[in-house]
Amino acid sequence: xxxxxxxxxxxxxxxxxxIDGELAPPRAAEVGEHLSACAGCxxxxxxxxxxxxxxxxxxxxxxxxGLRSRLQEQIESIxxxxxxARERHAAPRARRRLIRPAIGAxxxxxxxxxxxxxxxxxxxxxxxxxxxxxxxxxxxxxxxVREPSGEEAVSDEAVELAExxxVxxxxxxxxxVREPSGEEAASDEAVELAExxxxxxxxxxxxxVREPSGEEAASDEAVELAExxxxxxxxxxxxxVREPSGEEAVSDEAVELAExxxVxxxxxxxEAASDExxxxxxxLEVIQDLDVIANLEMLEQLMLVGEGAS
Amino acid sequence: MGEMNAxxxxxxxxxxxxxxxxxxxxxxxxxxxxxxxxxxxxxLNRMVWDLAAAEELVQEVFLRVFRSRDRYSxxxxxxxxxxxxxxNLALNELRRPRYRAIHQSADAEGAAPIRDLAAAPDDVVDxxxxxxxxxxxxxRLPGKQRAALWLAAVEGFSYAEVAEALEVSEKAVKALVHxxxxxxxxxxxxxxx
Numbered sequence: 001x002x003x004x005x006x007x008x009x010x011x012x013x014x015x016x017x018x019i020d021g022e023l024a025p026p027r028a029a030e031v032g033e034h035l036s037a038c039a040g041c042x043x044x045x046x047x048x049x050x051x052x053x054x055x056x057x058x059x060x061x062x063x064x065x066g067l068r069s070r071l072q073e074q075i076e077s078i079x080x081x082x083x084x085a086r087e088r089h090a091a092p093r094a095r096r097r098l099i100r101p102a103i104g105a106x107x108x109x110x111x112x113x114x115x116x117x118x119x120x121x122x123x124x125x126x127x128x129x130x131x132x133x134x135x136x137x138x139x140x141x142x143x144x145v146r147e148p149s150g151e152e153a154v155s156d157e158a159v160e161l162a163e164x165x166x167v168x169x170x171x172x173x174x175x176x177v178r179e180p181s182g183e184e185a186a187s188d189e190a191v192e193l194a195e196x197x198x199x200x201x202x203x204x205x206x207x208x209v210r211e212p213s214g215e216e217a218a219s220d221e222a223v224e225l226a227e228x229x230x231x232x233x234x235x236x237x238x239x240x241v242r243e244p245s246g247e248e249a250v251s252d253e254a255v256e257l258a259e260x261x262x263v264x265x266x267x268x269x270x271e272a273a274s275d276e277x278x279x280x281x282x283x284l285e286v287i288q289d290l291d292v293i294a295n296l297e298m299l300e301q302l303m304l305v306g307e308g309a310s
Numbered sequence: 311m312g313e314m315n316a317x318x319x320x321x322x323x324x325x326x327x328x329x330x331x332x333x334x335x336x337x338x339x340x341x342x343x344x345x346x347x348x349x350x351x352x353x354l355n356r357m358v359w360d361l362a363a364a365e366e367l368v369q370e371v372f373l374r375v376f377r378s379r380d381r382y383s384x385x386x387x388x389x390x391x392x393x394x395x396x397x398n399l400a401l402n403e404l405r406r407p408r409y410r411a412i413h414q415s416a417d418a419e420g421a422a423p424i425r426d427l428a429a430a431p432d433d434v435v436d437x438x439x440x441x442x443x444x445x446x447x448x449x450r451l452p453g454k455q456r457a458a459l460w461l462a463a464v465e466g467f468s469y470a471e472v473a474e475a476l477e478v479s480e481k482a483v484k485a486l487v488h489x490x491x492x493x494x495x496x497x498x499x500x501x502x503x
Contacts, residue, residue, distance in 0.1 A: 016488035047495035052463045063347045
């Protein structure tokens with residue numbers, strides 16, 4: 001938005017925060033003093049304040065009487081549904097607790113793997129082995145997106161869908177804990193357990209080296225394959241770009257426009273800074289009880305296992 | 311500003327109600343619904359610009375509150391938690407193709423009025439027109455900007471609370487709110503001459 005109010009650059013960004021009472025007192029006083037002396041900033045401030053008046057005048061809607069009764073119907077159907085789900089899953093609570101933290105790790109790792117493949121997928125690359133992982137991630141993501149309310153968000157459905165990947169990660173971690181001294185120490189068992197996930201990443205990395213041009217290398221099929229994780233990568237990309245150069249660097253509109261290529265760009269970001277990137281991916285998970293540090297360590301270990309297996 | 315302003319001190323009462331509900335008091339849930347359904351509907355309608363869809367979202371928000379009651383912990387204001395659920399649902403809703411289409415059509419409609427506005431004398435901009443123009447501009451805003459501005463300007467959330475609801479940093483909230491307010495400010499009569 002161009003500055004049509006001729007506000008001073010050094011004050012412009014703080015005017016909104018002043019309205020919201022979010023400036024530290026010394027800065028608030030400074031900006032206030034400036035406003036009394038500067039016509040441009042003063043006009044701008046008045047216009048910004050006017051927005052709040054208009055918004056605040058939005059009428060409070062009447063909630064239809066039927067809404068509460070429809071909600072009640074849904075609530076009354078919960079016990080049956082959840083009971084049925086519990087029987088279907090037959091997974092003890094303790095087991096779930098172990099699996100849940102692993103979901104974020106598995107999801108982030110597999111998502112990055114799928115994205116790598118999206119960039120590099122070529123007829124010469126056998127993409128068969130990533131299919132099970134990709135399918136699980138895709139379904140798990142769909143389930144997670146359906147449950148966006150935060151900690152509570154991990155639905156039983158999501159847990160169930162992510163389980164095949166989570167178990168691999170979880171068991172590999174257990175194996176690694178038994179052999180904690182690094183790459184060379186990784187037991188055969190750990191390598192074997194982690195292979196289904198690590199192989200995908202490894203293969204993608206090899207292929208990426210062969211096709212370093214990135215965007216051009218992405219086939220339509222590859223983009224389609226990665227589409228389910230595009231949203232995650234897109235957010236990660238934005239978050240990464242924000243880190244070094246400030247959030248103003250990427251407008252929401254630009255992100256929206258860039259979405260079709262976000263997968264490709266996201267992949268090169270992943271290549272560039274995997275730990276930070278994976279951390280961002282983990283943060284993006286709606287799983288609030290995730291132990292991020294533990295999972296990052298787990299991911300690092302898995303990467304080592306992957307390399308050790310090659 | 312509604313009387314159910316999220317910044318008002320009645321929030322302690324919300325936490326009390328939620329804890330009572332968690333302990334098995336269903337009437338407390340009814341009371342929370344009575345207190346918050348209208349402000350939520352207003353917010354969600356401004357997020358998705360479709361009253362029927364907003365009503366369904368309100369229903370979904372409370373369904374989640376109901377299902378999550380055992381995991382509720384009063385370490386944040388109830389409204390922050392509630393609006394976080396609502397915002398996530400709304401932003402997901404906006405990812406649907408039909409909303410992308412609405413957004414694009416708002417862009418097409420909005421382009422002309424904004425140019426007209428820049429040239430229009432201030433005195434022709436009455437309150438209704440102003441409100442309509444702000445609405446047109448608001449529809450054009452990306453969902454997160456809309457949410458950030460609404461929560462800060464109307465619901466009285468601090469930037470820290472908006473950050474929690476949107477799952478972004480406070481710095482990002484400051485930028486989102488300012489960008490949104492600036493875009494809408496172009497539709498107000500106080501703009502520069």
